[in-house]
Amino acid sequence: MASLKAIKAKTRLSNSNLLFLIAAVIFVLMYIFAIITFPRSFMQFQTFFDLFNLNAPLIIMTLGLSIVMIGGGIDISIGAVCGLVTMACAVLLESQAGSIGGAVFLALAIGIAFGLLQGYLIAYLEIQPFIITLSGLFLAQGLLTTLHKDPINVTRPDFVALRDFDMVISWLGTRNRLGVFIPSEIKPGVIVVVVLLLLLAALMKWSRFGRNVYAVGGNSHSAMMLGINVKKTIFFTYVICGLTAGIAGFVYIMTTGAGNVGNASGAEMKAIASAIIGGTLLNGGVGNLLGAPIGTLTLLIINELIRAAGVQSNYQAIISGLLLYLFIVLQSVVMSLRDRKNITMVLPSWLKSGFHPRVRQRE
Incomplete structure (x- = not known):
């Protein structure tokens, strides 16, 4: 009987995997609904791949932010940092001394610099993450407008060749109305997303750092009692988030x-x-990086459905907000039910019945 309980405990889904599974099921249902509603558009393989092609920077930013959120933090500067990187890379690439390698190095340097600065202030000086990253947002926006105010189109031949490069999937595609087979195409940004997803997911699942992030996000005081360097763990979550924001900036300029x-x-x-739709909790300790692209695609499909239905664009924000409410409430209900079940399973039989054996002995 005891061994059976042990097997059930081992095979029981963790909170992170359960919320990821829920997000994946909702994504599949949403896409099936989109195919049924607008088959001409969503039945095409290229439509699905374009969700990745056009939104690779957002998925990359979500990956880094998910790590910070699992650790119990937040970073609202990543969008501004990404924008700053795009402008800085555009200025460099249009200069005579510019090169693609130099632009990649610049993008990584800017992202890591913001990650180091904000991570140090949050982890070691223990300043609220929202205040620090809000300051980072203003700093990045100020640097962006100071660097260059007008749009810059990058016309370097080698960069244009990289931007226009497509990986053709010859065996997967659709036929147009004339019966001509059109193979699907994948942009370089999608390859970057896949590589980062595999690396960061492996880091969070199998490395000591990943386990420490979950422990710190779940309960920082308990993690400290276990000998985990809480400040160092939090610091490196922001460094990784800054790094992914820098990578997202370079992928963004490759896309646009x-x-x-x-x-x-x-x-x-x-x-x-x-990140929330993908199953990452705002209070930390729970999340699965594989849910980051799932959450991003779910949000994008909602917007595409609204656009395909001809609804006004301002309703996209309304429906996205309502969807976010729904996921937060769903996560809260699931977590409360599981916590209640865990308490019931852990309590001994005499406490479940409200009877303490030592009390009876004293009586």
């Missing part, structure tokens, strides 16, 4: 081909919403 003061504006709010 231009630097603009409006690039990635409001992306931090979309990333937060995507």
